[in-house]
Amino acid sequence: MLNKFILAGKFKPLITGPRDKFVKKADQIRSVIFNNNLSDVKAILLYGSDTREPVYYAFGIYYSLLKDRVLDYAITTGQHFINQHFLTEATRDLDLYSKIYSSDLLFISLSQFDYTSDYLESLLIDLVDTRSTNNKITIIHYDILDTKNYMHTTKKLSDYFLSNHIVIDLTKQSKPNQQTSNTKAQTKKASERFI
Amino acid sequence: MEYTVFTVLTSLLATEDNKFISAKIEELENQINLNEVERQIITDIKYNLQLGQAPSVAYIKQKYSYADTNVLGVVITRDAIDSAIRSIIISQSQAQLKKDLVTLGSVANNLTPEELKIKINSLLENKILTSHTAIPKNNLKAMPDPYNQLQQRSVEGLSIISRRIEAHAGKAAAGTIISILGFAGSFKSTFALQTAYENAMAGKNVLYIALESTAEALINKLVLCHIASTSNNRKDLINNSWVRDRKLTPEQQEFYNNKYHELLNKISNRLIIWDEKDIVYNTFLDMNDTLKKANDLFKETTGSELDAIVLDQLALLKFTAAGGKRYNSVTDLLNDWVSYFRKQSLNFLDSGRQITIFLVSQINRESYLEASKPKKKGRYDITCASDANEIERASETMITLYKDLDTANTLLINIPKARSGDVPDNPLQFEVYGEYSYIGSLNISGEGITADDFSKDIISLESLINAG
Numbered sequence: 001m002l003n004k005f006i007l008a009g010k011f012k013p014l015i016t017g018p019r020d021k022f023v024k025k026a027d028q029i030r031s032v033i034f035n036n037n038l039s040d041v042k043a044i045l046l047y048g049s050d051t052r053e054p055v056y057y058a059f060g061i062y063y064s065l066l067k068d069r070v071l072d073y074a075i076t077t078g079q080h081f082i083n084q085h086f087l088t089e090a091t092r093d094l095d096l097y098s099k100i101y102s103s104d105l106l107f108i109s110l111s112q113f114d115y116t117s118d119y120l121e122s123l124l125i126d127l128v129d130t131r132s133t134n135n136k137i138t139i140i141h142y143d144i145l146d147t148k149n150y151m152h153t154t155k156k157l158s159d160y161f162l163s164n165h166i167v168i169d170l171t172k173q174s175k176p177n178q179q180t181s182n183t184k185a186q187t188k189k190a191s192e193r194f195i
Numbered sequence: 196m197e198y199t200v201f202t203v204l205t206s207l208l209a210t211e212d213n214k215f216i217s218a219k220i221e222e223l224e225n226q227i228n229l230n231e232v233e234r235q236i237i238t239d240i241k242y243n244l245q246l247g248q249a250p251s252v253a254y255i256k257q258k259y260s261y262a263d264t265n266v267l268g269v270v271i272t273r274d275a276i277d278s279a280i281r282s283i284i285i286s287q288s289q290a291q292l293k294k295d296l297v298t299l300g301s302v303a304n305n306l307t308p309e310e311l312k313i314k315i316n317s318l319l320e321n322k323i324l325t326s327h328t329a330i331p332k333n334n335l336k337a338m339p340d341p342y343n344q345l346q347q348r349s350v351e352g353l354s355i356i357s358r359r360i361e362a363h364a365g366k367a368a369a370g371t372i373i374s375i376l377g378f379a380g381s382f383k384s385t386f387a388l389q390t391a392y393e394n395a396m397a398g399k400n401v402l403y404i405a406l407e408s409t410a411e412a413l414i415n416k417l418v419l420c421h422i423a424s425t426s427n428n429r430k431d432l433i434n435n436s437w438v439r440d441r442k443l444t445p446e447q448q449e450f451y452n453n454k455y456h457e458l459l460n461k462i463s464n465r466l467i468i469w470d471e472k473d474i475v476y477n478t479f480l481d482m483n484d485t486l487k488k489a490n491d492l493f494k495e496t497t498g499s500e501l502d503a504i505v506l507d508q509l510a511l512l513k514f515t516a517a518g519g520k521r522y523n524s525v526t527d528l529l530n531d532w533v534s535y536f537r538k539q540s541l542n543f544l545d546s547g548r549q550i551t552i553f554l555v556s557q558i559n560r561e562s563y564l565e566a567s568k569p570k571k572k573g574r575y576d577i578t579c580a581s582d583a584n585e586i587e588r589a590s591e592t593m594i595t596l597y598k599d600l601d602t603a604n605t606l607l608i609n610i611p612k613a614r615s616g617d618v619p620d621n622p623l624q625f626e627v628y629g630e631y632s633y634i635g636s637l638n639i640s641g642e643g644i645t646a647d648d649f650s651k652d653i654i655s656l657e658s659l660i661n662a663g
Contacts, residue, residue, distance in 0.1 A: 001643040003626055003636065004654065008662040009603050015660060023657045034650055061659060065646040069624050070602050072572070095569070102570040 002070060007061065010070050014057045025054035032173050033062050038166070042132040045154075045161040048170040049144045055170070056107045059139055063105055071104035071137075078110040081127075082120045106131065106138045112145040112153060121156045128165070144171065197286065198271065198279040200233045201262055204240070206271035206279075208252045216240065216249050219276060226284055228291075232262045292321045309477065316478045317519035353394045353503055353551050355594065356386065357635060359623055360608060364592040365615040369502070370541050370549035371591035372533075376556050376580055378563040381596040382606060384507055385632050387555045388413060389420055391505045395466035399502040402489040403468045406511035410470040416632035417468075418451060421458040423633035427640060434630045464496035477515045479535050487544055501543070501550060506536065508555035510582045529583035537589040557581045558595065566597055573597035573607025573622035591615065597622065604628060 015022055038044065048055060056075065064071045076096065084097050100106060108124065128138045140157075144150045151158060161167045200223065207216050220237055223229070229237070236259055243250045256263055271279050299314055306314065338344055352366025355373065367373045375390075377383040384407065391401045405413050415438055422433055433451060437443055443451060467489055475481040490501045512532045513525045522528040533554070540552045559581035566575050575595035580586040586593070593612040599605035607622035627634050636643065648654045 001636065001645050003604070004642050004644045004659065004662050006602065006604050006626065007644060008659045019660065023660055026656050026660065030649075030656055057660075058656065061649065061656070062646075065644065065649045068646070070605060072569075072601055098569045102572075 002065065002068065007064055007070055010064070011057050011060045011073075014053045014060065016053045017051065022054050022057075025050060026058045028173070029055050029058035029170075030062070032168065032170065033058060035173075036166075036168070038062075039066055041137075041166050042135070043128045043138040043161065043165040044140070045158060045165070045167045046139065046141045046170055047144055047150060047168070048141055049147075050170070052107075052109055052141045052143065055141055056139070059107075060105060063137055067104075069104075072099075073105035073107065074099035074103040075107045075109070076100055077114075078108060078120050078124065079114050081108065082117065082123060085123060100127070101130065102134075102136070104136055106136070108138065108140045110140060110142045110154075112143060112150055118156065121154070124157060125160045128160075132165075147171075198282055199264055200227065200229065200283060201236070201259070201264065202269055202271060203276060203279050203283070204233070204236055205252050205255060206276060208240070208249055208255060209270055210273050211249070212273075213244055213249055215273070217244055219280070222280060226280070228287055232259060235259075236262075288321055292318070295321070312478055312480060313516045313519045316480050316516070319480075320518060320520065353399055354390070354397060355592075356390055356393065357625070359625075360594065360610065363610050363616045363619050363623075364594070364613040367503070367551045367553070368591070368615070369551055371614075372537055372540055372552045372554055372586075372589050374554045374556055374580065374586050374590040374593045375596070376558050376575070376586075376593060377596035378558045378560075381558075381598050382627055382629060382634060383555050383596060384408060384413075385416070385420075385627070385629065386594075386596060386634055387505050387507050387553060388416055388632065389634055390553055391466055391503075392417060392420055392424075392462075394503060395462045398465060400493040400497055400499060401466050401503045401505060402486070402493075402501055403466065403505045403507065404474065404476075404485075405468060405470040405507055406476075407508050408470065410468045410473065413468055413470070417466075418455050418458060419632040422451075422454050423628060423631040423637060424635075425454075425457075425638075427638050429637070429639050429642075432631050432637075435632060436630065464493075467492060471511075476512070479518055482535070483544060486539065490544065500548065503551040503553065504536070504539070505553040506555060508557070509533070509586075510557050526583055530585035533583050533585040533589050554586065554590070556583070556586055566595075567600075573599065573609055575609050575611055577611045579611070587612070595622075598627070599624075606634060 044059075046055065056073075060071065060073055074096065080096075081100065084092055084100075124140065128140075131138050142150070142154060158167055203219075203223065207219050210216065220240060224237065236255060239255070239258070240249060295318055299318070303311065352368040355361055355364060355367050364373075375383055375386050377386075388403065391403045395401045403413070416435070419433055419435055419438070422431065426432055431450065433443065433447060437447070438451075469485075469489070474485045476485055486501070486504070489504075493499065493501050509529060509532065513529060515528070515532075517528050517531045517535070520531070522531070536552045536554060540550055542548075543550045558575060558579045562575055562579035562581075565571055566573055566579075573595075575597065577587055577593060578584075579595060580593075590612060591614045592610065595609045595611060597607040597609070599607050604626050606625045606627035608625055609622040610616070610618055612618070625634055626636050628637065631637075644654050644659075
């Protein structure tokens with residue numbers, strides 16, 4: 001059992017914008033989480049077209065409660081991560097870089113128009129692999145700006161997630177509280193890893 | 196018969212066993228006060244041993260004939276050499292004790308009582324007085340129900356605040372030292388006081404030696420801790436700063452007083468809090484005296500003897516004389532204190548009874564910096580103690596405390612050493628409320644949340660978002 005106030009305080013920095021809209025969006029994500037059994041999942045690739053903070057908030061609360069521990073989290077963007085990767089130790093933001101590898105939860109934001117590098121995909125796959133091995137959860141949120149071709153642009157990454165983890169397209173989610181799947185992620189076939 | 200070092204040396208050479216000769220010579224050098232000639236003979240023997248062959252008995256007798264008092268030509272057999280060395284040690288210790296007593300007698304008039312105590316204490320280090328001649332009983336003996344006897348010991352162990360800690364470390368058994376380690380501001384005293392409180396409430400007699408704080412301040416914290424552990428309404432909790440700033444309303448003052456009396460009634464003399472003005476602890480003898488007084492007080496007020504001591508904290512013994520030796524460093528002195536408390540835990544005041552010792556100690560800066568890195572957050576290792584390396588060896592369990600700076604009211608508790616248990620994969624996460632002098636979840640309804648509450652929407656996301 002966790003303390004409500006400590007848990008709420010931990011994820012409070014993620015609350016942005018009008019409170020009612022934030023609550024509505026976070027509740028939608030909560031439904032997605034409970035309509036799909038994600039308890040054994042260590043990494044998720046999300047496609048979304050809305051603000052990402054409510055998504056991170058709902059996942060942060062969910063995984064903290066699941067693990068009965070107020071989890072540490074870090075937030076970064078794909079661009080920032082690749083920029084940091086090419087810096088030397090002297091110029092790198094060591095604190096954030098270390099948190100990217102070691103925080104219990106990592107949220108990575110990708111944007112369709114910034115997403116231009118195959119190398120970034122390889123780096124992200126390597127990062128997710130390393131973190132999964134260390135039992136740490138990684139959530140990548142891909143921000144769809146153009147509704148066409150977004151799956152094609154991220155083929156390598158989505159193929160990796162479909163084979164090893166799970167992909168959720170938030171733009172195609174059913175209404176809240178409709179149970180869609182109870183299958184454990186580890187036993188899912190590739191086709192079932194796309195929700 | 197009184198043996199001499201010369202006789203032992205020549206008898207050793209007579210064995211013609213180079214390895215044996217080397218080992219025994221080292222023993223002689225370490226344990227016996229040698230005179231110049233004896234040292235010279237040993238140097239000679241060692242030099243020859245280095246060349247591959249010990250000198251003959253005849254060579255040594257001829258070269259050092261002036262030192263040979265063994266006119267009868269006695270040769271000690273190989274089996275009796277150890278006894279001969281022991282007999283020389285005893286004889287030398289007796290001579291030294293006589294000399295020290297005469298010296299002390301001659302200067303006693305000029306010494307202060309404090310200096311006198313230190314001198315007497317150092318006399319007790321003499322080997323004659325420390326050697327035990329009684330043959331101890333064999334502990335491996337027939338028992339009607341050995342399993343239950345073993346279980347009895349663990350059942351009788353003391354609590355370490357939470358079952359989550361005990362799931363890894365086990366209970367704090369009699370005859371052990373439990374170290375509570377943390378960097379400054381990591382709630383060491385809160386943890387130690389709560390441990391004392393919970394065990395006293397459970398009927399154990401606990402002596403809390405407060406060297407870092409005053410008894411008055413600790414008693415206030417104890418009342419706040421009692422309020423926090425018994426209240427189920429947040430409005431009842433009393434913040435330490437309100438007491439400090441005299442901001443309690445008349446109702447709160449009354450509530451505080453009622454809780455103080457309730458605490459006193461429930462604890463019923465099972466917790467003694469003494470601070471440095473109450474006790475004398477300069478030497479081991481002083482500490483013995485203090486512990487004896489506490490034990491007598493418990494016997495008088497509760498009818499049973501002392502079960503545990505909480506020492507808060509070890510580093511503050513650095514200005515004492517401890518065993519009265521000449522210590523080369525503060526670490527040596529504190530190591531001696533840890534050994535002293537280890538002996539007390541195993542054989543309390545030479546009564547043959549075992550007790551539990553909770554030792555509060557500091558963590559070194561390097562370990563703190565290492566444990567502050569995101570990768571190792573709160574994960575101290577066994578070498579983290581700054582005061583005395585003896586802590587690592589003597590402790591049955593080492594409990595480290597790390598205040599999580601990224602999450603409010605959170606303490607990370609690691610157990611880098613658990614002789615009777617296991618080390619957790621990750622530091623355990625605990626709630627901590629410094630303002631209420633309390634570690635652990637408050638017993639307030641509606642504040643706890645589980646995964647089940649979240650999945651069944653018993654606690655909505657909206658209420659969480661608004662709680663933040």
